[in-house]
Amino acid sequence: MQAENLFSPDYATARQRFCDAAEELGWKLESFPREGSGPNDELLLTDAASCPVEDRAKVLVITSGIHGVEGFFGSAVQLALLRQWKQHGNPAVKCLFLHGLNPYGFAWRRRFDENNVDLNRNFLLPGEVFDGAPPTYARLDSFLNPQRPPSRWDPFLAKATWLITRYGITALRQAIASGQYDFPKGVFFGGHQPSTLQPLLEQNVPTWLAGSQKVVHLDFHTGLGPKGTHKLLIDYSLSDWQRDCLTNWFGLESFEESQSSGIAYEARGGFGRWCVEKNFAPMYLYACAEFGTYGPVTVLKGLRRENQAHHWGKPNNPATRSAKEHLHELFCPHDSKWRSRVIRDSCELVNQAVAGLTAEA
Secondary structure, three states: OOHHHHOOOOHHHHHHHHHHHHHHOOOEEEEEEEEEEOOOOOEEEEEEEEOOOOOOOEEEEEEEOOOHHHHHHHHHHHHHHHHHHHHHOOOOOEEEEEEOOOHHHHHOOOOOOOOOOOHHHOOOOOOOOOOOOOHHHHHHHHHHOOOOOOOOOOOHHHHHHHHHHHHOHHHHHHHHHOOEOOOOOOOOEOOOOOOOHHHHHHHHHHHHOOOOOEEEEEEEEEEEEEEOOEEEEEOOOOOHHHHHHHHHHHOOOOEEEOOOOOOOOOOOOOHHHHHHHOOOOOEEEEEEEEEEOOOHHHHHHHHHHHHHHHHHOOOOOHHHHHHHHHHHHHHOOOOHHHHHHHHHHHHHHHHHHHHHHHHOO
């Protein structure tokens, strides 16, 4: 497969290619309408594809696009896997693919949903409240979320350099990206209530995983870490079984638990922790497969600029279009070497997961 051919130019094309590939394999396909519409008034849907197998005890779950614009990469990975299995046959475990968890962000080239919610900060557990923001975030709101359209003159880099000097890159990253619930038009906003994605999953995942005993769930993301490299990020306390699987299947250095010393950070409302806490299966291993693109300051600058353009710019203004196109590049680089490497490494991760599940007693 040529990696470049797996990446789609827009959400509608990516979705159609995913659905076509799943149907060609004989997989069951279900589509769920979501809020809003796309730039060309297209319907927005989250699609679930599952392969028919007799043994439902071991399940591989692959999800993509919870961060909207990252769906360009995640969709390409899912398409690569479907095409691989069309050529070589379905794996020996049940597979469930969820495509376009955040179709609005995917279609509009946003990281966030139709309500500006970062869905990977929205999965709070019972007893946790949709309230609060890190003190440093609150102090930086005027810098992070300027209430004006983007302009060519923007002293972002000078200000960012000063802030890094004052707080340190690790502390600053934790304060900004860990999730906030007080600034609805700000970046990394976790919402004021559960998003519509939560009931969709709560109603359907128990059916999709009925009869399962062991589930391995890989959720594909981009934007953190050195360009082209990858890490499995964990946002919950690992059991012995989960840790053994990660170590034996992927390698001791392959994963990183939420901490401020590596590329990960402590975040509220994470999707993975929610999936594990829901007990969808007796043994459930979730890992965020994170692939690096550009440096953190560059990514934050792009997120900030797109957020400015989305809220305060005009939809068809060249500056708005440019901000969204740049965000697409930041989370899914057009560099052919990057694309080849991340598709190869993604498929290898999935093949390792399949081999590990298959070997499990």
